[in-house]
Amino acid sequence: xxxxxxxxxxxxxxxxxxxxxxxxxxxxxxxxxxxxxxxxxxxxxxxxxxxxxxxxxxxxxxxxxxxxxxxxxxxxxxxxxxxxxxxxxxxxxxxxxxxxxxxxxxxxxxxxxxxxxxxxxxxxxxxxxxxxxxxxxxxxxxxxxxxxxxxxxxxxxxxxxxxxxxxxxxxxxxxxxxxxxxxxxxxxxxxxxxxxxxxxxxxxxxxxxxxxxxxxxxxxxxxxxxxxxxxxxxxxxxxxxxxxxxxxxxxxxxxxxxxxxxxxxxxxxxxxxxxxxxxxxxxxxxxxxxxxxxxxxxxxxxxxxxxxxxxxxxxxxxxxxxxxxxxxxxxxxxxxxxxxxxxxxxxxxxxxxxxxxxxxxxxxxxxxxxxxxxxxxxxxxxxxxxxxxxxxxxxxxxxxxxxxxxxxxxxxxxxxxxxxxxxxxxxxxxxxxxxxxxxx
Numbered sequence: 001x002x003x004x005x006x007x008x009x010x011x012x013x014x015x016x017x018x019x020x021x022x023x024x025x026x027x028x029x030x031x032x033x034x035x036x037x038x039x040x041x042x043x044x045x046x047x048x049x050x051x052x053x054x055x056x057x058x059x060x061x062x063x064x065x066x067x068x069x070x071x072x073x074x075x076x077x078x079x080x081x082x083x084x085x086x087x088x089x090x091x092x093x094x095x096x097x098x099x100x101x102x103x104x105x106x107x108x109x110x111x112x113x114x115x116x117x118x119x120x121x122x123x124x125x126x127x128x129x130x131x132x133x134x135x136x137x138x139x140x141x142x143x144x145x146x147x148x149x150x151x152x153x154x155x156x157x158x159x160x161x162x163x164x165x166x167x168x169x170x171x172x173x174x175x176x177x178x179x180x181x182x183x184x185x186x187x188x189x190x191x192x193x194x195x196x197x198x199x200x201x202x203x204x205x206x207x208x209x210x211x212x213x214x215x216x217x218x219x220x221x222x223x224x225x226x227x228x229x230x231x232x233x234x235x236x237x238x239x240x241x242x243x244x245x246x247x248x249x250x251x252x253x254x255x256x257x258x259x260x261x262x263x264x265x266x267x268x269x270x271x272x273x274x275x276x277x278x279x280x281x282x283x284x285x286x287x288x289x290x291x292x293x294x295x296x297x298x299x300x301x302x303x304x305x306x307x308x309x310x311x312x313x314x315x316x317x318x319x320x321x322x323x324x325x326x327x328x329x330x331x332x333x334x335x336x337x338x339x340x341x342x343x344x345x346x347x348x349x350x351x352x353x354x355x356x357x358x359x360x361x362x363x364x365x366x367x368x369x370x371x372x373x374x375x376x377x378x379x380x381x382x383x384x385x386x387x388x389x390x391x392x393x394x395x396x397x398x399x400x401x402x403x404x405x406x407x408x409x410x411x412x413x414x415x416x417x418x419x420x421x422x423x424x425x426x427x428x429x430x431x432x433x434x435x436x437x438x439x440x
Contacts, residue, residue, distance in 0.1 A: 043158055044146055045134055050102040057097050057137075063090035070101045071132035072149060080147060084155030088137075088145045099137045103130035142222045162222045164230055168427045173211040177204065187226045190217060194235065197246055197258050200268035200399060202237055212238040214428075216420060232258075234420035247417045251409050256402065263405035263413055269337070270399040271315040271363060274345065274383055275306055275370065280395075301346070301384035302394045308379040310370040312345050314361045323355055329382070330374025333367045346382035347373050 057066065067077035081090045135147040142162055148154040169186045171177070177191055194213065195204050218230040235246040245261040258266040280302060318337035326332045331348040333355070349371025361367060372379045385394045405413045 043134075043136065044156060045102075045148070047102055047134075050104055050133060051130060053101040053103070055099055055101075057093055057095050057099065059095050061093070061095070063093050066093070066099070067135070067149075070135060071103070071130070076149075076153075079151075080149065080153045080155075083153035084145075084147060087155040087157065088139070092139070093137070094139075097138050099135055101132060102134040102136070104133050105130065141225060141227055160222050162220050162227065165219050165221050167215075167217050167219050168424070169213065169215045169217070170428070170431075171213050173207050173209055175209075177207055177213075187219065187229065189226060189229045190215065190232075193217070193229045193232050197232060197235070197266055198237060198244070199271055200266060201244060201260075201272070202239075203272055208239070212236075214238075214424060216423060234417075234424065236424070245417075245421075247413070247420060249405065249409075249413050249416050251406060259405055259413070261417060263410060265402035265404065267402050268399035269316050269402065270341070270397070271313065273304065274315050274343075275304060275310055275312045275381055280304060301344075301382050301391070304370075304381045304383060306370045306379065306381060308349055308369075308371055310379075310381075311366045312348065312368045312370060312381055313364050314367050315343060316341070316363045318343075318361060320355060320357050320359045320361060320367070323351055323357055326374070328375035330376060331368065331371065335361065335367070340388055342386045344384040346384070347371055347376045347380060349373065349379075 053070070061069075063081055064074065064077045067080060068074055072080065084090070132149045134149060136158070137145045137147070139145055143157055143159045146156050146158050167186075169181070169184065169190060171180050171184045171186060174180050178188060181188060181191060194215070198204070214236045215232060216234040217232045220227040220230045231248060232246070233248045237244040237246075246266055247259050247261065248257055249259055250257055256265045256267055260266060312333075314335055316335075316337045318335040320333060321336050321342070322332065322334040324332065326346075329344075329346040331346075331351060333345045333348065333351065334342065335344075336342045345368060347370075348368035351368045352366050355361075355367055370379050370381050383394055385392050385397055387397070
């Protein structure tokens with residue numbers, strides 16, 4: 001079924017493992033020759049005298065088949081799953097995740113391991129004198145589940161140390177934000193954070209050559225690998241001579257965290273666009289020739305070309321006033337956001353499950369999916385906005401800000417802003433000095 005490479009490392013020491021990592025179970029730990037206190041601290045057992053088999057979870061493989069393939073009987077695999085269910089749900093085994101199986105030599109006393117119902121075929125002869133002691137399954141990039149495979153069966157979580165590291169990025173758009181961030185050595189994960197924070201003020205599909213991002217942020221790093229962008233603390237987006245600063249400031253009220261330099265929320269009442277689209281196929285116009293009827297008639301909305309099935313989101317909080325098929329408009333959802341603004345989403349392939357008139361929806365909530373129902377030449381979303389009952393161009397609509405920083409917190413906010421700005425100035429000065437030194 002697969003070739004198993006066996007790695008034997010045998011070191012002789014007189015002492016035994018005596019230390020147990022945080023999260024390892026209480027009770028006696030199996031004593032091994034060839035101990036390593038460092039490894040014992042990390043995993044909860046001493047692997048240095050054990051043979052190790054490495055692999056990944058295959059498609060269609062379950063916890064039981066994995067364990068029987070590694071040497072347990074079906075009964076033992078079942079008992080193991082029952083014993084560890086409070087630590088790890090074996091149904092969450094993921095295809096492609098790595099594991100390591102550790103074996104001891106059991107032939108010295110004449111016994112052998114492996115079970116008659118094991119599904120190991122290729123390389124199984126290598127395991128005839130080996131007894132499965134532990135399996136370490138990597139549930140994600142920062143943590144693993146350790147299974148003790150001899151009665152009493154046990155499991156515990158091993159978490160790798162994760163460091164929070166401060167970073168600074170200065171990226172000028174030359175081709176695309178993605179490519180230019182990669183070229184600058186910046187994690188693409190930062191793009192996701194910036195797009196969320198600036199969603200109400202920057203059209204990330206409309207970035208132009210020369211646009212610039214300067215960002216102070218934190219990364220979560222494990223074993224030299226970036227797991228996530230932890231916090232974006234300060235950013236300046238420059239476009240056409242205009243700067244849009246962003247400051248992270250926590251008022252400790254469970255509300256907004258990101259603000260502009262005036263203390264206004266970066267979160268506006270409406271999203272800039274209701275979906276992730278590939279291009280704008282038709283704009284707002286009172287004199288557009290309809291692509292189907294070929295007659296000149298008003299098109300008081302914006303058409304976003306996108307693949308069928310692309311999720312469509314409500315651009316703001318509101319109440320669904322209609323969810324039905326409307327002839328030329330196809331499947332349409334209409335939402336009233338407040339006494340001033342309302343929106344409509346046309347030509348949907350289907351509505352979000354459970355969506356109904358009278359239901360309250362939140363900003364960013366999926367209400368339907370892109371389609372081509374009604375009078376349409378291809379998959380797209382026809383998005384429309386009304387202000388006080390009159391149609392407005394969604395691309396030129398100015399969205400009112402949410403609640404600003406509280407007056408009593410403005411002094412602390414200003415101090416945080418100035419500290420971040422000074423930090424960026426210091427970093428830029430150091431970088432400039434470093435480049436000058438390289439030229440000398």
